[in-house]
Amino acid sequence: MNQDTQLFKRWQQVRARSLAIAETLSAEDCQAQSMPEASPVKWHLAHTTWFFETFILETLEPGFKPFHPAFRMLFNSYYDAVGEKQVRAQRGLLTRPSLEQVIAYRHDVDARLQALWQQQTSTPWADLLELGLQHEQQHQELMLSDIKHLFSCNPLLPGLFVTALPEPHWASPFTWQSYQASLLEIGHSGKNFCFDNEIPRHRQFVEGFEIATRLVNNGEYLAFIEAGGYQNPALWLAEGWDSIKSEQVRHPLYWHLHGPQWQEFGLHGLQDLDLHKPVCHLSYFEAAAYAHWAGARLATEAEWEYAAQQAKPPQQLFDHCWQWTSSSYAPYPGYQIPAGAIGEYNGKFMVNQYVLRGSSALTPAHHTRATYRNFFPATTRWQMSGIRLARSLSAEQPEEA
Amino acid sequence: MNQDTQLFKRWQQVRARSLAIAETLSAEDCQAQSMPEASPVKWHLAHTTWFFETFILETLEPGFKPFHPAFRMLFNSYYDAVGEKQVRAQRGLLTRPSLEQVIAYRHDVDARLQALWQQQTSTPWADLLELGLQHEQQHQELMLSDIKHLFSCNPLLPGLFVTALPEPHWASPFTWQSYQASLLEIGHSGKNFCFDNEIPRHRQFVEGFEIATRLVNNGEYLAFIEAGGYQNPALWLAEGWDSIKSEQVRHPLYWHLHGPQWQEFGLHGLQDLDLHKPVCHLSYFEAAAYAHWAGARLATEAEWEYAAQQAKPPQQLFDHCWQWTSSSYAPYPGYQIPAGAIGEYNGKFMVNQYVLRGSSALTPAHHTRATYRNFFPATTRWQMSGIRLARSLSAEQPEEA
Amino acid sequence: MNQDTQLFKRWQQVRARSLAIAETLSAEDCQAQSMPEASPVKWHLAHTTWFFETFILETLEPGFKPFHPAFRMLFNSYYDAVGEKQVRAQRGLLTRPSLEQVIAYRHDVDARLQALWQQQTSTPWADLLELGLQHEQQHQELMLSDIKHLFSCNPLLPGLFVTALPEPHWASPFTWQSYQASLLEIGHSGKNFCFDNEIPRHRQFVEGFEIATRLVNNGEYLAFIEAGGYQNPALWLAEGWDSIKSEQVRHPLYWHLHGPQWQEFGLHGLQDLDLHKPVCHLSYFEAAAYAHWAGARLATEAEWEYAAQQAKPPQQLFDHCWQWTSSSYAPYPGYQIPAGAIGEYNGKFMVNQYVLRGSSALTPAHHTRATYRNFFPATTRWQMSGIRLARSLSAEQPEEA
Amino acid sequence: MNQDTQLFKRWQQVRARSLAIAETLSAEDCQAQSMPEASPVKWHLAHTTWFFETFILETLEPGFKPFHPAFRMLFNSYYDAVGEKQVRAQRGLLTRPSLEQVIAYRHDVDARLQALWQQQTSTPWADLLELGLQHEQQHQELMLSDIKHLFSCNPLLPGLFVTALPEPHWASPFTWQSYQASLLEIGHSGKNFCFDNEIPRHRQFVEGFEIATRLVNNGEYLAFIEAGGYQNPALWLAEGWDSIKSEQVRHPLYWHLHGPQWQEFGLHGLQDLDLHKPVCHLSYFEAAAYAHWAGARLATEAEWEYAAQQAKPPQQLFDHCWQWTSSSYAPYPGYQIPAGAIGEYNGKFMVNQYVLRGSSALTPAHHTRATYRNFFPATTRWQMSGIRLARSLSAEQPEEA
Secondary structure (H helix, E strand, O other), X not given: OOHHHHHHHHHHHHHHHHHHHHHOOOOOOOOOOOOOOOOOXXXXXXXXXXXXXXXXXXXXXXXXXXXXXXXXXXXXOOOOOOOOOOOHHHHHHOOOOOHHHHHHHHHHHHHHHXXXXXXXXXXXXXXXXXXXXXXXXXXXXXXXXXXXXXXXXXXXXXXXXXXXXXXXXXXXXXXXXXXXXXXXXXXXOOOOOOOHHHOOOEEEEEOOEEEEOOOXXXXXXXXXXXXXXXXXXXXXXXXHHHHHHHHOOOOOOOEEEEOOEEEEEEOOEEEEOOOOOEOOOOOHHHHHHHHHHOOOEEOOHHHHHHHHHOOOOOOOOOOOXXXXXXXXXXXXXXXXXXXXXXHHOOHHHOOOOEEEEOOOOOOOOOOOOOOOOEEEOOOOOOOOEEOOEEEEOHHHOOOOO | XXXXXXXXXXXXXXXXXXXXXXXXXXXXXXXXXXXXXXXXXXXXXXXXXXXXXXXXXXXXXOOOOOOOOOHHHXXXXXXOOOOOOOOHHHHHHOOOOOHHHHHHHHHHHHHHHHHHHHHOOOOOOHHHHXXXXXHHHHHHHHHHHHHHHXXXXXXXXXXXXXXXOOOOXXXXXXXXXXXXXXXXXXXXXXXXXXXXXXXXXXXXXXXXXXXXXXXXXXXXXXHHHHOOHHHOHHHOOHHHHHHHHHHOOOXXXXXXXXXXXXXXXXXXXXXXXXXXXXXXXXXXXXXXXXXXXXXXXXXXHXXXXXXXXXXXXXXXXXXXXXXXXXXXXXXXXXXXXXXXXXXXXXXXXXXXXXXXXXXXXXXXXXOOOOOOOEEEOOOOOOOOEEOOEXXXXXXXXXXXX | OOHHHHHHHHHHHHHHHHHHHHOOXXXXXXXXXXXXXXXXXXXXXXXXXXXXXXXXXXXXXXXXXXXXXOHHHHOOXXXXXOXXXXXXXXXXXXXXXXXXXXXXXXXXXXXXXXXXXHHOOOOOOHHHHHHHHHHHHHXXXXXXXXXXXXXXXXXXXXXXXXXXXXXXXXXXXXXXXXXXXXXXXXXXXXXXXXXXXXXXXXXXXXXXXXXXXXXXXXXXXXXXXXXXXXXXXHHOOHHHHHHHHHHOOOOXXXXXXXXOEEEEEEOOEEEEOOOOOEOOOOOHHHHHHHHHHOXXXXXXXXXXXHHXXXXXXXXXXXXXXXXXXXXXXXXXXXXXXXXXXXXXXXXXXXXXXXXXXXXXXXXXXXXXXXXXXXXXXXXXOOOOEEOOEEEEOHHHOOOXX | OOHHHHHHHHHHHHHHHHHHHHOOOOOXXXXXXXXXXXXXXXXXXXXXXXXXXXXXXXXXXXXXXXOOOOHHHHOOOOOOOOOOOOOHHHHHHOOOOOHHHHHHHHHHXXXXXXXXXXXOOOOOOHHHHHHHHHHHHHHHHHHHHHHHHHHHOOOOOOOOOOOOOOOOOOOOOOOEEEEOOEEEEEOOOOOOOOOHHHOOOEEEEEOOEEEEOXXXXXXXXXXXXXXXXXXXXXXXXXXXXXXXXXXXXXXXXXXXXXXXXEEEEEOOEEEEOOOOOEOOOOOHHHHHHHHHXXXXXXXXXXXXXXXXXXXXXXXXXXXXXXXXXXEEOOOOOOOOOOOOHHHHOOHHHOOOOEEEEOOOOOOOOOOOOOOXXXXXXXXXOOOOEEOOEEEEOHHHOOOOO
């Protein structure tokens, strides 16, 4: 099986999985949009298809005709170069086309891509197919985050999954692992796929530091709450303090207090809080405040990647939740925005966001890399975001003149 | 057929019509909420059922058990006396219960009401059944207004009705009909149903006035637009001027300009503008500005009711659209808020709203009365709201000392 | 002394009083604007002068030259026909011209008006001079309300007046006075000055009612608070309930609780609450909720004027504070908007406001009339607004058919 | 003259300069606050005094009594550890204390500090005096920026300075200076004063780059405008594009187009645009968009500091305006928040802000350093913020495996 065939098979699997995610959802579940930042599942299903139709078929299919002329605009997310787009906060108003029609759209585009594939002996568009596949995997995690948020807004607190909860495996002791100051190479190298924000691979100097071997867990975070963490401004970034006061935030997003018992809402519905499980659904501000309280700090993304490069990386690297780093999302030295509409994929978001590293329980299999840069604004809480602690090794300071 | 049996039959017809309205809509169409003021059709179907369950079954059914304990809160609109309620702007997030379950809820409550009816030889709750029936009729008009608004937010501009447009019948000449100053009785009397805001019947003195025999039509309103009506602050109430500037309002809500041709979106989809049809979907501010420009004013609700009491009332009294009056929504002299939760039906809304009189093309048959008081805030545009002009007869002024 | 000379003398007194109000204020006090609805004292001093310069000198002074060309725009309040205007919420940013220059502006315009007066044997502009004088009196009350609000925002809670508090005279018993149903004449008549919103005098029929002989006092209002009035939604208009919840209103605007002692801030600084004094600084919503709790309602403006026309009107008619009526601010039958820019004085505000009748401790002497219509939005609390109770005489209902 | 005496003399000079800045301003000018981000000059004068009273006198003065007990709260900027504080957006409402009283406050605190100085032979608080001095210098630049913004909101566009404009000296050619990849030491070292955010000095690796020898000037920026820079989303960060659209930004903050002539408002009033002068008053978004259009990017702060360390640094290093870097404001490796309230000086602001390097025409003499880190949110435009271009040397990329 040549590389192209492998790609095509992977592509088929990814496409199928999106439909599988939606399978236990009703058309109504797929319709609703719980907040401007989240999108309806139906929209995700259509937009990921739009990506292939717009960036591959529109250019390469002989005699291209759109499945529906309006879809180009309805399912454009943020590509100004493509033209007009549906207002983001109003994606949930598109009751037409129906879920059924969106699924037909998926099948039609898939069939045309397959035909195109077979007609072309060489595949100059393999890169775009790979990008679309990776793009769809990103949206698969978003579908699950977004449906979780939607269900959390419903007083019935319905669960999505009826299968058993995964076996807990988090009861490991908390230890530090230390790394000496070093001039590293950071960023993706090699021929495998990566996003444009992971390159160029380049050198960074990292002072000596320690990093926690596992993520902060619910029990530890509960201790922070019980110690008055949400009432003590000295622990917080000023903007974070203002934000938790105005939003009345007093615990992680999906926690509920039922009498004396903390519970956590998730895709399995409401569950008693597992104290050993990594704490999740925190804003950057909460993560930083916890770290401050614990006498530590968040890792930088270079530190995180340094640790991940080791023969024996810290535990829980790609595990229950993404890990906020203290690094703002910025281009790597020498970064070039790709030409054309695809250039809008990453570069234009490189401001006022913070990088998360690792992956989460909702990340698709094979969609993780040590160089992967996830990113969200500091206020974000509906993503699978947690805490890995770090601290500087003070002896590593350079000599002062 | 005794009166109670008639009531019961009417009730069955009204209940059936709500389902009929939803019949050509998909579960997705019934799910979405286009703005905080509008509600999803599914929510309307559930809330109108909740009304019967909460105000009749909960009190009178022996061994009452709710269909679902959470529905009491989920489908409470604004009755503080009943307890908690779903946040209005988030009704569209309730993807569970499904439309199917809501229809099952309707059938269950209907069956229990029918059983209760047959068990009770006397029917002390006929008044509540009648109120619920009228309440459901009000929501039927809202369902249609709300779905129209939802569809108008979809760039595909889908139509709901596939049947032919009604025959136009509006090409009547514009004339004035005059009424002498008079001490009238205003408000409902007799034993037939009315809402509490229509009583007590009481006396009002009305100075002499003239009222237009028909509503202002699209052609006349277009002349106002073309004369620069939306650019001339002298025609507008100050709050209206601020409002059209900040909202960038330049024509009625559902008008579209396609090249040189004005079109109007409605439940039949996009249609060329019929210049003879009454202009519709105007705010109070637009109605008042047009009247000012036309050298007239809006009628008061007493004037409107005076005219309606005549042997030969003005044309188009109960016709294509409701008619803004210049009367703010206020209690009639001697008005008493009914006891209990039902007291919240009308009284607590008697501030910062304006009364509309008449009825519209979307009002259910037999849901019109000359004493009927519809009411909305002055900014409202998604209701079927139009203009009937009036003007004072100056000779009617009292002598000055 | 002929009538014109009397007018001129009154005009001089009114002009002098505006400066007297500002006399104990610093230039800084006169600069600040505490909220968009309030204006700096300096702006009031300039705007009242602008009124004379724009509406009299600009038209009638031979060889008119403006005192400063920019003032026409800077001190225009809301007259679209005059042209551009300084954004209302940014009046407090005009540190130039200085208070000193504004006072020079006042003296210049006064001198030119006096010269014009002496040159013209007949005075066709007496009406405009009278209007400007009355306008300035309205602004004198606003200056005091606005400075009170400004000082209330300062944690030092400075007082403006150093003179003794007026002797309390409010300890009268609460009684009802009743009036039979009647067809009245309402509105101003005769040759004395009135605003355009007080005419035409016209007929209104009023059903029988009772009205309180005095205003609700602080002690009575405190009982409402202590009975949980601010926690009981059944007492409130729905919009009022939303408003007190979102604004966290729990007592009249300037009340402070110091330990167990209620105090009230005012132009004399912070004082212990006088339980016999009329309660003041309430929104329409608070006034209506109190009335509801007390088993009564607010009077309509016709009822208020009816009572005021009597030989023995209720006590405290023109007293400590204005009295919210349940009447929305609307044109009288036959009302004509005056021609020109002056037409913007009143008419364009006749929507979404409620009428207050009477006068207040801050109203200038001789600026009261039984036909006077003050008006503010229902949320307004920084004006001198209180409660007079009324109730319907139920026996007055007309016979039902 | 020993070091302490020098410090004391510098301190006296800095204190005197603050009053000198205010000298040509009226009490009214010093009162007004043009937006929440800016403060009244009077407040600056008081707050810089509060800093010395709270952090030195309160701790060290025997028998300390505050000048006024309320000032501790009124003039607290953002120190939660000190206690309550006046709401930032309402600083302009503090008409009391007067400017005169604030000046008396300054003199009183200065006298007490001088007395304390003379009593103590050793000066353990020299560090705090130095910090307060530097703090006051920061506020001197803010006073001028804030008064410029205030005056820009006044349609009269008054100038502050009556002296001649400084001689233009900007007409130098644009060239690039290149730097090889290097492992640097970044951050302050030595015994001279620096802020806590400038340490620890630490190592950073910088890939090879070029940096412009001078700042982008008005003429170059005008070319960007004329080339449609503000209409082309491809040049902008997504958040920047949204921001210029919603704020309707089309040119630098203080530019005005008078007919065909561009003018710039500043402390000398309105002046014709000098095309050779560095462009100023740009947001981070505008700076980044310009750089993108020019085929370049902003420098990182490490690159900037690298260049500044050279024997022959680029021109205009400390010149007309601060230079946006692409570095988000973050702690240096090993950064420790100082203990106590002083710890709130910098650390809690290290999120969602971008670093500016250099200094501006408004920066006090001797308040510049190559390690100085100024910082503001990306939307900030009222500060003296401009552009220095940089670009990566592509040959510097590390070898890929």
